[in-house]
Amino acid sequence: MPERRTELQIGGTWTNVTTDVRESAPITIDRGAADEATSSDPSKCTLTLNNRHGKYSPRNPLSPYYGLIGRNTPLRVSVKGLESYLAVEGIATSYARTPDAAALDIVGDIDLRAEVTMDWNEPGIHPLVGKWISATNQRSYALSVDSGTLSIWWSTAGTAGVSVSRTLPDLPRRAALRGTLDVNNGSGGYTVNLYWAESLDGPWTAVGASYTTTPATSIYVSTAPLELAPPNLAGAVLMQGRIHRAEVRSGIGGTVVASPDVRALAEGATGWTDSAGRVWTLGAGASISDRQYRFHGEVSAWPSRWDVSGADVYVPIEAAGITRRTGQGKKALDSTLRRRIPSASGLLAYWPMEDGQDAASAYSPLPDVRPMTLTGFDFAADDTLGGAAALPKAKNPATLRATVPRSATAGWQVEWVYNLPALPAVQTEMMRLSVTGATMRTVILYASAAAIRLEVQSSDGTVIGAFTYSDAGALSAFVGKWNRLAIYTGDYGGGATLVTATWRDVTTNFRYFIATAPTTGQGRIDSVSAAWGAALEGTAIGHLAVFSTPGTGVLDAPPTTTIFEGADDGFLGETALARLVRLGAEESAQLDISVRGVDYLTPSERMGPQRPGTLLDLLEECAETDGGILYEHLDRTALVYRDRQSLYNQAVGLALDYTVQGEVPPPLEPAPDDQAVRNDVTVTRSGGSSGRAVLESGPLSVQPPPAGIGPYDEALTLSLYTDTQPALIAQWRMHLGTWDEERYPTITVWLHAAPHLIGDVLGLDIGDRVTIDNTPPQLPPGLIDQQMRGYTEVLGLYDWTLSMNCVPAGPWTVGVLEDPVLGRADTDGSQLASSATSTATSWSVAVTAGPLWITTATRPAEFPFSVTCGGEEVTVTAISGASSPQTFTVTRSVNGIAKPQTAGTSLSLTHPMRAAL
Template identity: 50%
Template structure:
């Protein structure tokens, strides 16, 4: 018998130090029910750390961290991981991405497919995960035994195969937006009859279909597939690729391999019917499978995954009752405890270059007398005449020093055995010096020709010069292009000086790049009679009044020069690129992805609801704590950042993913799906009709919604008065504040009640459990069957979930949802959306049953006629709270006749002349 007739198989588990999992379910007291809360409160604007509180029996002292006789002594304490789970509908193959974790079946003649191929996989995973070459299913081994492999790589689905076991052929397609659980399929027609091969890519809700083609590629030449001896694997590895192939991370439900397109099934894994814990089975095609590594068959859904934040010991005076009121929280709590800002993007990025041998960020504090190096073995830079922390206008840097002439720098560079070098720094020179003035000097050894390379600048030109040990000039070049000289000063630049090969010696380069405009100039000089480029041993600068107020920083030295003999040769390192302006213009999703790569202990999965639209582009990433940087992305893009229930990590859904959603959960009020009390609230908590948005470091825009029931007009004129808001956003461009202010004003003037509490008793409605378990913060739910007095106007009520509370017990399971209206997130789709009328009303009153309306347009263009635009009919209008379907319109003057079907929303009533007539569902322009 199923829940609630049998107790809910609720499970609480700890993951102790060393990775051991311990089931503590038997210790959970029901006198204090488990309470799990995730999302944001009704009054909140940002997601709070998820929390879980439960009371545990500690009669044996096992949960006392400092009890030396406890079985978990030394492995239990703060931030020990806690998971709460319940049975899921389907079993699944659980893969964690570990190199050794996979399922495999030995090679078999039926799997040695040489002709057409059809691979299908149904799984739940992070489809947008970057930087991991994840194998879904493969028959693929190094050493000449590669046959075929289906894998995920950076939001792409890729089919690889070989004809000889070694030489890889491939077809790859960008994935469309997919829900967490979905099915993918790739077919390969090895010979299309026209001297070619065709790969088709499909998605579906499940392996049962229906399948939708999202990409198709025809490649020249018929092909075949090598019949290798490798086993067939779900997951798999190949360390010879870059990045190396690793097993997929997620839940695999079904896998099919077919010989031929829609052909015979030669491997048929259906984990849904497997018993949890099995380590081997025979699939539907007769293939025997075994698990390896940490791969396992499970049938659990997770309500919470977090870290213990409080573990106090409590006992009664008699000592008969000893317990622990445990509290755990999601990763946002721990991240929020930190106060150390993440370093600037340049400071973080430059040390990752493998050819870096010396680096001085020069972001030192105002009282500094030297510039420190973060690299071991590199001495501080000696300086005079610099005012540290004087300028903070470069997006990719913290505050940098400014020259107070006279000034100097001198830095010793560790000797490198490599030949070829590259020195780079950022600078801001207010004006070009009138006379030739030294900007930077590089000391070189192990070159028979030169000892120093100097870059000069003046209004007459930018010059690079090489000198020998006697300080004699042996090579040089002066660039006098007016635009190049204009770009050298008055703007943030990067200056790179580097060596490279040359046919008559070796080349020296000076290259300056406008950080803001991303334009560059390059000059070169040939050092004759030598190909030995040498190595850098020092960098220095001596500056007088001609360069007073120049700002410098992020001086880096690399032991790799240019690789080409060309005047336009790029330097050996491009590590400054992008980081110099703090990745200004980077999309919110790309910034989240980059932050995840830089901070791998804080994994962030994300869902892009519309891959044809970029997420919002952002301004520079300035030094800040990690939580602030991540929240900044969500604030700018307008999406929601929350915590994962299944593992430690964050989950971000972009703004587009919340638009035009299909409801994840449908609740029928009349059928008792919603437990009392259901109390919609008509208040002013979220009203914002006067919104100002400022771009940080840029312009601002203000939008005021004057008209409408929540407009800024005073109540006597039909509005609610002014509710203003001002917000600063890290936007990339000055044209964006206007759009953001309009969108926020739109959200703030949506006239609908909010539902701060929607309660569902799953022990009374167990059929809703699968859909409730799929709910995530930001998902849409729909309530149908509401009475008119509940404010539903006879229509379904669509809501967005912003908080989920679970209170599970053995015999009961209560879920409470905090919700806001979903209506403003229904936006127009190009080619199908209709713009609303600017103003129209009934010319004469009508009865409750009339099917012909006389409508006058009072403002703007009249309504379209059915004779001219038959394909745009029918559509719905709203008048006096009644929704009607318009099947035809006649008349070419401002007063027209509408033929309608009445009471579409269950309301039918008389309407007086002058009643406002509008589209029932007008197009809303998305941000």
């Protein structure tokens, strides 16, 4: 039994309280989804602390922890792992370092390698190993990961860096990465290759194609030390994770000049000498650890209990993961515009105008900015803009006026969103801007069915600049949709100021410009106002912001402040993974969120606008749309999102054998229930159209028994980008809901009886694949193949058990083009043309629908492959015949089933290609 450890974060320091944990009561951890649950629950850890001296009574003044423990005190539980690692915490002092040496000053070919555990798709550049200090121009070489891409960096003069990157495949959380640079490939240029492997021992798999270009290159000899998790690469986001070992080689596959390997170091070691003679020391924020964390959470209550004698005092603790606390909050995050605009530099004034329906004025979230005065508006009347909460609509008449604090500099930008139902028949003033400190004193924007006009006036009302735009496309774009309108100045040269107005369709992002260049300074905005009559009745308006940032003074150049972009439509079309990453960055003070997926930019489902909602609701909306799993991190108090594509075609995470003691103790009981069956699925895009998928035939179809099982319907509304998505998602959900295979709600492992599995179990996470071989005859034949969605772990004094909640992994095996197994399309219909004995190796197969089977004569390279007939899996080694029936030569009983087969029994591929979502 490995050593178990319980720690509390007391006064900001992790404190070992293991000796106070009662050995008579096991530590029990629940994580992920419970049986029959469709989503992950908050993690939970229960244990009991001895409290005879009142140490764990938060209100006891005699406790050494008085004032240091209480509600939501962090707790973590770990076991001793099989090896040590370098723990880096994503801070500037979290690194390992060896001084500069002549052997490390490589100017020719180089080979960099690192074996790391981390979340590969964390956004930002994460240096893994390198010799690099940007601030003092001491750049030589480095290997890094950036949002799912692998990069090798080098500098030729120390003053700037060159990098080559390739997109990583979906990697296990622990993997080895490698980059090689051939500085002179013999053809007048240099060549870069990038690789990954399961460990530093290889074998290495290329990541993307080689990169070759001219001329040849070289590497600068810097004075920087060699570092693991280098903290001095400008713009980098420091790595948070584990480094197991690394290598720097002079020459590709050449001499090892540094080989930090921490796997055999003692916990708490502060330095070591590697096999190449390099002496390594740790930064203050790094550590050598051998802990494998099984739970991170918070203790919300400290209930003191005692027996009838009063001598035995204890505290039964139930700690919970971060989603328990975040799920209790009901406050919705503000709209995307309201959240983003206040962060803009140069913001002078801002009025979201998202006030409630009984409001009399529009408040500003900025200090010292007075409310905007509005009359004749219906507040909270229009909620159709994706990036905003409900905004006001104008009645007849309606006015608005707001005073702008004085800017310290000349030049400005005013921007807002609006939806004008129809263009006025005659020229009508839409917005008036008052300017001080310049010849121009007023800027007015007019609109009519004939033209859009921008007009600049002096103090006496004289027009000193104007432009009228009558383009039909520009007029059409100005009306009947949500637009963003900006008016801004720029230095035009020669004493003139370019005053520009631009409107941009929030959905299509197409922009129109009008501008005039009067002889005047840029001035400062003093106030904004509007007075609307019947012609502008029904106009919705909001998020009016004033900035002290002038434009470039170039015709048809957009404004320099772009804070509205993306947020105006609620980030419409953003992928689920990109939204999770963005929300994690925006709410980093509240919640740590990481992603596990193939590529967070493109493959996950594109989403509709982000509407106001609680943070947890918005995160769960991403997971629901994409079809992945949102769960709690093992290594820290954080959330992880595992995207749908990372669940496809997984390698086995834990391979069990029923016949080996401790690997699969009882009970192993399939659940032939219907809790996940869905054969009629309707998916609706929020605010859009719907798609439906129905299984019309087969044993799990909507047909009444015995032809099917009858309707099991489901209807759900998702945040989606286009109306093409619902039908595809409905088809995928129906595929998952009609998978005809046993579910194993509990697969248990006794690690105290099967310690050889400890390494694999410690590497297992939510969504990973678990298989059981050599199953007993009373179970269905063949390999049990499941996906682990949650578990209960019990850490006792003499026992360590893991009871996994699983679902079939089969539906997540999807087609791969040109793959020899997963790239085969199935038959449209085939059956035995005549009966066959249990040992017959020649079958007559009739094709009842679709094309014939391939033959050995025409496609010899495509053999052998597996088919299933009547529950028996056979290997097809040859097929002959140019018409139906065809003759199959088969190897019988591949899955252990040996029986006679009758004529008319259907036959199909064992692993047919299935389309992924």
